[in-house]
Amino acid sequence: MELNANAFGRNSRKALLDKTLQEALGRTTGRFQAHRDAAVAAFPEFEATRERASRIKRDVLDHLDTYLARFIEEAEKRGAVVHVARGPGQAREIAARIARDEGVTLAVKSKSMASEEISFNEALQGAGVTVVESDLGEFIIQLAGEAPSHIIAPAVHKTREQISRLFERHLGEPRTDSIPELVAMARRHLRAKFLSAGMGVSGGNFLVADTGSVVIVTNEGNGRMGTVLPRVHLAVVGIEKVIPRLADLPTFLRLLPRSASGQTISSYVSIVTGARRAGDPEGPERTHILLLDCGRSAILEGKYREILKCVRCAACLNACPVYQSVGGHAYGWVYSGPIGAVLTPLLVGLPEAAALPDASTLCGACADVCPVKIPLPDFLLELRSDAREQGLKAPGEIAAMKGYAGVMKRAGLLEAIERIAGVLGQFFTKGKGIAGLPYPFSGWTERRDFPVPAARPFRKRWKIQRGVTR
Amino acid sequence: MDPKEPIPVSLFFTCLADAFSPGVCTATVEVLERFGAAVSVPLSQTCCGQPAFNSGNRKEARAMARKFLLSFPDDGYIVTPSGSCAAMVKHGYPVLFRDEPRTLTRARAVGERIFELSQFLVDVLGVTDPKSDFSGKVTYHDSCHLRRGLGVVSAPRKLLRAIPGVEFVEMEESDRCCGFGGVFSLKYPRISCKMTERKVERILATGASYVTSGDLGCLLSIGGLISRVGYPVKAIHLAEILVGKTGGLSSFAADAASVEPRPPGTVRWAGGR
Numbered sequence: 001m002e003l004n005a006n007a008f009g010r011n012s013r014k015a016l017l018d019k020t021l022q023e024a025l026g027r028t029t030g031r032f033q034a035h036r037d038a039a040v041a042a043f044p045e046f047e048a049t050r051e052r053a054s055r056i057k058r059d060v061l062d063h064l065d066t067y068l069a070r071f072i073e074e075a076e077k078r079g080a081v082v083h084v085a086r087g088p089g090q091a092r093e094i095a096a097r098i099a100r101d102e103g104v105t106l107a108v109k110s111k112s113m114a115s116e117e118i119s120f121n122e123a124l125q126g127a128g129v130t131v132v133e134s135d136l137g138e139f140i141i142q143l144a145g146e147a148p149s150h151i152i153a154p155a156v157h158k159t160r161e162q163i164s165r166l167f168e169r170h171l172g173e174p175r176t177d178s179i180p181e182l183v184a185m186a187r188r189h190l191r192a193k194f195l196s197a198g199m200g201v202s203g204g205n206f207l208v209a210d211t212g213s214v215v216i217v218t219n220e221g222n223g224r225m226g227t228v229l230p231r232v233h234l235a236v237v238g239i240e241k242v243i244p245r246l247a248d249l250p251t252f253l254r255l256l257p258r259s260a261s262g263q264t265i266s267s268y269v270s271i272v273t274g275a276r277r278a279g280d281p282e283g284p285e286r287t288h289i290l291l292l293d294c295g296r297s298a299i300l301e302g303k304y305r306e307i308l309k310c311v312r313c314a315a316c317l318n319a320c321p322v323y324q325s326v327g328g329h330a331y332g333w334v335y336s337g338p339i340g341a342v343l344t345p346l347l348v349g350l351p352e353a354a355a356l357p358d359a360s361t362l363c364g365a366c367a368d369v370c371p372v373k374i375p376l377p378d379f380l381l382e383l384r385s386d387a388r389e390q391g392l393k394a395p396g397e398i399a400a401m402k403g404y405a406g407v408m409k410r411a412g413l414l415e416a417i418e419r420i421a422g423v424l425g426q427f428f429t430k431g432k433g434i435a436g437l438p439y440p441f442s443g444w445t446e447r448r449d450f451p452v453p454a455a456r457p458f459r460k461r462w463k464i465q466r467g468v469t470r
Numbered sequence: 471m472d473p474k475e476p477i478p479v480s481l482f483f484t485c486l487a488d489a490f491s492p493g494v495c496t497a498t499v500e501v502l503e504r505f506g507a508a509v510s511v512p513l514s515q516t517c518c519g520q521p522a523f524n525s526g527n528r529k530e531a532r533a534m535a536r537k538f539l540l541s542f543p544d545d546g547y548i549v550t551p552s553g554s555c556a557a558m559v560k561h562g563y564p565v566l567f568r569d570e571p572r573t574l575t576r577a578r579a580v581g582e583r584i585f586e587l588s589q590f591l592v593d594v595l596g597v598t599d600p601k602s603d604f605s606g607k608v609t610y611h612d613s614c615h616l617r618r619g620l621g622v623v624s625a626p627r628k629l630l631r632a633i634p635g636v637e638f639v640e641m642e643e644s645d646r647c648c649g650f651g652g653v654f655s656l657k658y659p660r661i662s663c664k665m666t667e668r669k670v671e672r673i674l675a676t677g678a679s680y681v682t683s684g685d686l687g688c689l690l691s692i693g694g695l696i697s698r699v700g701y702p703v704k705a706i707h708l709a710e711i712l713v714g715k716t717g718g719l720s721s722f723a724a725d726a727a728s729v730e731p732r733p734p735g736t737v738r739w740a741g742g743r
Contacts, residue, residue: 009657009658012658012660012661013660016660016661016664321646321647321649321665321668322658322661322665325661325664325665326661357526358525358653358654358657358658359654359658359661360651360654361614361647361649361650361651361652361654361662361665362524362614362651362654363614363618363646363647363651364614364615364618364619365614365618365645365646365647367618368618378565381523381524381526381565383526384524384525384526385526385527385528386526387526388526388527388528388529393526393527397525397527398527401521401522401525401527401530402530404517404521404522404530405519405522405527405529405530405531405533405534407516408485408516408517408519408533408534408537409516409533409534409537410516411513411514411515411516414485414516414517418488418489421489422489433694433697433698435698440656441656443656443659443660444655444656444659444662444694445694446659446660446663447663447667447695447698448663448666448691448694448695448697448698449693449694449695449697449698450690450694451490451491451690451693451694452490453489453490454489454490454491454492456492457488457489457492458483458487458488458492458495458496459483459488459511459513461492461496462495462511462513463513466511
């Protein structure tokens with residue numbers, strides 16, 4: 001997927017003016033969050049489960065090599081072919097090679113954020129393979145030629161009118177504003193693809209080390225059909241998704257749907273273990289698992305390692321007032337919201353996405369809802385500091401900060417400046433709020449007044465009233 | 471502690487209140503004195519360094535933090551009318567000085583002694599009745615750093631409910647960020663404003679005459695929007711409600727904030743005056 005993260009400012013201005021998007025955001029994120037809060041309230045063990053999940057994930061990160069080796073060994077033992085890609089380029093090559101070797105011309109794909117990371121569809125198209133997105137939301141945005149704007153609801157920014165127009169143009173369906181009819185149209189169209197595709201592509205929510213299984217959590221039947229019907233199954237999964245034991249899975253299955261959409265459990269949970277064996281009634285003849293490192297090992301070595309605990313539930317997006325204001329496209333890459341603001345700079349390099357860590361008020365709502373307790377606000381702060389260290393901050397900001405610190409080191413100087421500001425403020429504004437300030441405060445006063453500096457600051461008052469000098 | 475023995479409290483008045491809302495500082499002093507505190511004001515204090523820290527400029531933040539740590543005495547409570555500044559000292563300083571063991575020890579010790587006003591009144595002094603004669607319909611905005619950073623949720627509400635003249639109403643999404651976010655409101659002013667607009671909508675829906683908070687930063691944004699549009703509600707700091715109509719402001723009568731409701735169009739941010 002094309003990277004556009006440093007244009008966050010421009011992207012967000014566009015998003016704020018997009019009426020349809022604004023309506024969709026208000027509707028969806030609010031609903032997800034309300035459902036999540038209700039589901040958590042109705043599950044007294046949430047906190048304990050969350051603690052356990054966080055502990056398991058930390059253990060995984062401490063011994064990632066061991067668990068991955070175990071996973072690969074067990075998966076291969078059960079007939080799967082496991083590939084490991086260091087970077088996105090290598091991942092694309094491997095994916096294209098698999099498709100060519102298997103003689104695939106049509107692939108049906110269920111939703112996978114990891115595959116977006118490596119621009120999977122483009123890679124396969126380059127190898128002469130048509131890729132059809134089979135998740136309803138992904139199917140819609142594929143027709144529209146867009147990228148997902150939400151981790152679990154990729155077409156959250158589309159209205160049913162827009163969807164109907166897309167179906168009319170691309171599928172030749174009649175216009176309708178009935179959601180069930182739209183769903184039926186997509187299903188009819190996709191059913192034919194499932195039956196003729198040579199390869200089904202999926203992501204993976206968890207990799208189980210002790211059984212070599214790939215676990216896929218979905219709400220639509222597409223994930224299951226894509227892993228069962230076509231001759232070949234390819235799972236594209238980040239290496240951090242491994243969990244030690246099948247017995248750990250219930251912990252995560254309790255947290256993920258509740259945090260994501262407020263569901264007690266998702267409609268489908270597929271545990272795919274190896275390829276089809278003799279006597280199996282169904283399943284692919286061959287199973288490939290493409291494990292993506294793509295920057296993850298490097299993250300594991302550093303201070304942001306806990307970001308790899310993420311289970312991609314999107315609870316932080318739904319809770320984030322910035323995401324709710326601008327939507328996912330503003331973040332300019334695969335991952336949006338608070339997780340995107342941290343993960344994107346770590347995966348693509350801070351210089352390519354230094355605008356994102358600033359796109360937060362540090363309100364902490366994301367950390368409140370994170371089911372695996374990732375300290376997202378701390379990481380945002382840390383990334384901002386890294387940006388300064390790496391020379392990625394605007395010279396104006398650094399100069400302003402130096403000046404400000406210079407003043408704040410001396411109370412006397414601050415007092416003198418406050419007095420001058422107070423006199424000027426009273427003189428120019430006659431005590432009314434300031435309606436216009438020069439850059440960098442001009443944006444602030446576009447729709448808000450700025451308060452007038454007091455004629456006599458508190459420090460001065462205190463000295464006069466109490467007759468003290470220290 | 472002997473109730474007659476004055477409790478030593480150093481006031482951390484914050485640079486924002488110093489410059490824009492001195493009335494908030496005097497109200498804080500008055501309320502603390504009302505409940506037996508002997509308030510001293512270290513005059514060498516300036517800013518805790520939060521804007522620099524939050525924008526990633528740690529070198530500058532460290533310089534200000536060092537200055538802060540030197541400005542306050544070695545013992546006694548430190549009380550401030552700002553949840554975010556208290557949270558900065560408590561949680562930000564240990565990050566800033568993580569590689570300087572001696573300063574870190576000092577920072578942690580100061581962090582133990584620092585309290586936001588409502589938290590100090592309720593949790594430390596055990597105040598159940600703030601003895602305020604303030605009157606009006608009031609709604610409360612949870613500042614993010616006060617609520618999530620310090621975990622202060624019930625203290626300000628308890629105090630507001632205990633004022634006989636105050637009709638307290640909860641707004642929807644009271645814990646949702648107002649959009650200020652310090653440097654965020656400068657870097658992304660339009661998003662910030664969109665968030666403030668949503669907050670003000672929720673405030674207006676309560677029909678309250680006053681919106682209060684434990685952080686001047688939030689009131690800067692909320693009050694600034696109210697002032698620009700002229701909404702019939704007034705943004706006022708919690709300390710100013712706790713002190714009451716006639717209380718502590720009398721000693722600074724010339725600068726006392728007027729707390730009478732005004733007709734729409736003339737309503738202004740309560741700070742500044």
